[in-house]
Amino acid sequence: MAAWFLYREGHLFPCYFYQTTGFYCLGCGGSRAVLALMHGNFTDALRYNAFVILLLPFLAYFLLSMLIETICGRRILRRPKLPGWAWICFALAAAAFTILRNLPFMPRL
Secondary structure, eight states: OHHHHHHHHOOOOOOHHHHHHSSOOTTTTHHHHHHHHHTTOHHHHHHHHHHHHHHHHHHHHHHHHHHHHHHHSSOOSOOOOOOHHHHHHHHHHHHHHHHHHTSTTSOOO
């Protein structure tokens, strides 16, 4: 429902972290990126927020597996358990992305 609303209305939600601090958070540009992707504009989507776009297939698989499990009553799609080092790598990548996009020589959106 939210995706349909975003596609039809093009309503983008403000980032309160950016409004307060002037720095981009991890999700800044995420709704613009998803909206651009819905309209078939892959390069713009990556420019707005590459981290969100790269995570979308994993999120879609996870949500699909939960939906199928809810409908069928049993787990059909396997949800892999990630080891601790994978979560640490994810957290480091998220932190690096957030820091790099706020450096003064990085292009602003």
